[in-house]
Amino acid sequence: DSGVTQTPKHLITATGQRVTLRCSPRSGDLSVYWYQQSLDQGLQFLIQYYNGEERAKGNILERFSAQQFPDLHSELNLSSLELGDSALYFCASSPGTGLTLLYGYTFGSGTRLTVV
């Protein structure tokens, strides 16, 4: 157990639908990062939140959005789903401060999304 919890582990949904992926960061970590990994593809950074505020955006589609709540858990919302959105979605957390050097980045076990 890495300390980063992602739910659900698996999700199957139809095209056009909307889903929400949840991430609870490691205790004490203020930063949350979302990544997408399509089949046989690398890990693509989507978005980062730090203590409730968006801090960096990567290759995130407009149909996707995220937020980080006061208790520091984060949700990634994917809407108008397409077949190509089928992927593994990983959440990572870090202290988000200088302590990141000491404690590093911890990844969750991911959510496997299948769009049919």
Next chain:
Amino acid sequence: DAKTTQPTSMDCAEGRAANLPCNHSTISGNEYVYWYRQIHSQGPQYIIHGLKNNETNEMASLIITEDRKSSTLILPHATLRDTAVYYCIVRDHSPSSGSARQLTFGSGTQLTVLP
């Protein structure tokens, strides 16, 4: 963050040392070298990181050249469970790098440990 170059794939015999190279010729003074691995479809797992000195932990050793333009991750006694994609990542930790501190993953090296 500086770009890294790694071989696409490598094989290693079980019980032997696995030496995974990484080139980061444009690395700057405040950039650290990180190594992560991803065992099939699992979340990336932290291995080790360093700035300029060689580092060792219970999983691996990291050798960084004196000019810091390349590094080698060493798994001293590879096992079948070490079969994974290994990522070498360079990350700037200077205050001027801002609060956006994500790790950027490349293609990595597929290490296959053979019985």
